[in-house]
Amino acid sequence: MLDVLIVLIFVAYSITSGFRAKKQASKNLEEYFLAGRSIKGWRAGVSMAATQFAADTPLLVTGLIASGGIFLIWRLWVYGIAFLLMGFVFAVLWRRAGVLTDAELTEIRYSGGGLLALRTLKAVYFGTVINCAVLAFVLVAAVRIGEIFAPWHDWLPDVVYAPIAGVIADIGIELTSGVTPLDPVVATTNNLLTILGLLAFTLLYSTTGGLRSVIATDVFQFGIALGGTVIFAVIVVLEAGGLGSLMNRLVELYGAARVRELTSFSVPASEALAPFLVIISLQWFFQMNSDGTGYLAQRSMACQTDRQARIAAVVFSWLQVFLRSLIWIVIGVGLLAIYPFTAEDVASANFVAAREMTFVQGIDDFLPTGARGLMLTGLLAALASTIDTHLNWGASYWSNDIYKRLISESWMKRTPRSGELIVVARLSNVLILVIALIVMSQLGSIQQGWKISLLFGAGIGAVLVLRWLWERINLYAEFAAIAVSLIAGVVLLWAFPNEADGWMRLGVMALISTVTTVVVALVTPPTAEAKLIAFYERVRPMGFWQSTARLAGDQPGEVRGRLYSNLKNVAWASLSLFLALAGAGRLLLHVPGDSYATPLAFLALSIAIVPLWWSGLRAKPV
Numbered sequence: 001m002l003d004v005l006i007v008l009i010f011v012a013y014s015i016t017s018g019f020r021a022k023k024q025a026s027k028n029l030e031e032y033f034l035a036g037r038s039i040k041g042w043r044a045g046v047s048m049a050a051t052q053f054a055a056d057t058p059l060l061v062t063g064l065i066a067s068g069g070i071f072l073i074w075r076l077w078v079y080g081i082a083f084l085l086m087g088f089v090f091a092v093l094w095r096r097a098g099v100l101t102d103a104e105l106t107e108i109r110y111s112g113g114g115l116l117a118l119r120t121l122k123a124v125y126f127g128t129v130i131n132c133a134v135l136a137f138v139l140v141a142a143v144r145i146g147e148i149f150a151p152w153h154d155w156l157p158d159v160v161y162a163p164i165a166g167v168i169a170d171i172g173i174e175l176t177s178g179v180t181p182l183d184p185v186v187a188t189t190n191n192l193l194t195i196l197g198l199l200a201f202t203l204l205y206s207t208t209g210g211l212r213s214v215i216a217t218d219v220f221q222f223g224i225a226l227g228g229t230v231i232f233a234v235i236v237v238l239e240a241g242g243l244g245s246l247m248n249r250l251v252e253l254y255g256a257a258r259v260r261e262l263t264s265f266s267v268p269a270s271e272a273l274a275p276f277l278v279i280i281s282l283q284w285f286f287q288m289n290s291d292g293t294g295y296l297a298q299r300s301m302a303c304q305t306d307r308q309a310r311i312a313a314v315v316f317s318w319l320q321v322f323l324r325s326l327i328w329i330v331i332g333v334g335l336l337a338i339y340p341f342t343a344e345d346v347a348s349a350n351f352v353a354a355r356e357m358t359f360v361q362g363i364d365d366f367l368p369t370g371a372r373g374l375m376l377t378g379l380l381a382a383l384a385s386t387i388d389t390h391l392n393w394g395a396s397y398w399s400n401d402i403y404k405r406l407i408s409e410s411w412m413k414r415t416p417r418s419g420e421l422i423v424v425a426r427l428s429n430v431l432i433l434v435i436a437l438i439v440m441s442q443l444g445s446i447q448q449g450w451k452i453s454l455l456f457g458a459g460i461g462a463v464l465v466l467r468w469l470w471e472r473i474n475l476y477a478e479f480a481a482i483a484v485s486l487i488a489g490v491v492l493l494w495a496f497p498n499e500a501d502g503w504m505r506l507g508v509m510a511l512i513s514t515v516t517t518v519v520v521a522l523v524t525p526p527t528a529e530a531k532l533i534a535f536y537e538r539v540r541p542m543g544f545w546q547s548t549a550r551l552a553g554d555q556p557g558e559v560r561g562r563l564y565s566n567l568k569n570v571a572w573a574s575l576s577l578f579l580a581l582a583g584a585g586r587l588l589l590h591v592p593g594d595s596y597a598t599p600l601a602f603l604a605l606s607i608a609i610v611p612l613w614w615s616g617l618r619a620k621p622v
Helices: 002-020 027-039 041-052 056-067 070-078 079-097 105-109 115-149 157-170 184-239 245-256 254-264 271-284 297-302 306-338 343-347 351-366 371-411 416-438 448-459 461-469 476-493 499-523 529-539 547-551 556-588 597-618
Strands: none
Touching: 002 184, 002 371, 002 529, 027 297, 027 371, 027 416, 041 184, 041 297, 041 306, 041 371, 056 070, 056 306, 056 351, 056 371, 070 079, 070 271, 070 306, 070 556, 079 297, 079 306, 079 461, 079 529, 079 556, 079 597, 105 115, 105 529, 115 184, 115 351, 115 416, 115 476, 157 184, 157 597, 184 306, 184 351, 184 371, 184 416, 245 254, 245 306, 271 297, 297 306, 297 351, 297 371, 306 351, 306 556, 343 351, 343 461, 351 371, 371 416, 416 556, 448 499, 461 476, 461 499, 476 499, 529 547, 547 556, 556 597
């Protein structure tokens, strides 16, 4: 009963937050999607972290640790560089642009006859294709969690449940993870009811209060999710015998050499160095959010000031990469001891999916009443915080770029009313959810879908960054990058079908997309001078804008200097972040026989570096 009460308190708070913000959110699209640009930096940063505190990610981390060890999680941690780059370079530029979506940026950055076509293409690509793929990962996690913790066949009377199950049996849908002995029809019915209930709950507050309610609930949800996860981590460690005994237990199960590999923060000797270095050096840059495009840019644009936008990204980076990761790796390593596996298990086709499920299984097996309710609420909060963000973000494209700009202003030659646009924003969520459900039904494991999405996003990473830093980038370069991403992604999946070849796919995609972007930008007509000057004076970009800066009456050297100064801040902040993570992680998961000197030195050096980037964080952006 206590568990249910905790969940109900969370649900009630979230729904009331939506209705409290409804009046302001209903005024216009800026109030609905950007909260009137009134958000404080720390709240925006926590909201970003809550969105990425998705229930699918701890399952993904658990699977990565079991399949290759902690060092594989660098594929997630390396995004910290991109987050900090967004903070010190791009967050301020996004806010100054004054746009509602990143697709809208197209029409203030470029000139040419294909502007509206590019804006529409990006709205569909990001708002529907990419957005629905991410939502699908989250819904896969919802299925795996709900199948264990939501036995609707026991909760609902047969007179209600049986007809629903009958319809599902007639249609022939099968939506089950196979982790329970339930009949596939029963499991599918339970999972669909769980998903529909979750979506209805999330829609109720996110579509009424817009971004204000999303951020208000995200801050609350992050606290719950973090608290529940900490309790779970403590219980997992205690079940494994404590931190000291945990590592000894792992040595007994897997041998000292294998344990060093599984718990190493660097590349184990048994792993090829080249693939790891390619992925670590390229993946953070060649990805679909390389400049913050998406909900990260949305949070930056919603901040009160330029400095608050920068603070938001830095707060997010430390919460996301340092705090959250430490908790999850402790849980992931602890589950290796609680649910051991064999070499035969590793060779099985569903090994990754099975290991991902141990995160949920541990909650079911070990958490007592109260703690179980808090953790379930945390998982629900993690699911809801990701879904509400992606619904709000996806709806911004459909209302602002598709309906307002394309259908109303371009085709119908009319200016839509604010109330009309809000209705479109709220209704467009249904289409997004239907597509996400279809994608979800085709995914085998979260890790599988995640890797495929990384490949398709890699083709557009370079152009997203270069459009801010180099005046020569034009709309043709963006068209080319999107085409390369879609075409080369399919070809590379065919040419390199094995998961072990993922680093080659990424490397080839990065090379092809970058060369294509630069060549197309150089051989096609440049953006009109008047448009470049207007963009420069509005956004104050940094980097290689010498010609435009000169035309605007500025010194070209100052434009480059601002970029170099901020890149130094990114480098120092990244080094500080990663040293803190490796140092704290190695102290928590100390391998018997290893020295404590190295992790302590990492932590000391991390602290010593802080003043080198802290002054840049506090300074007023120019």
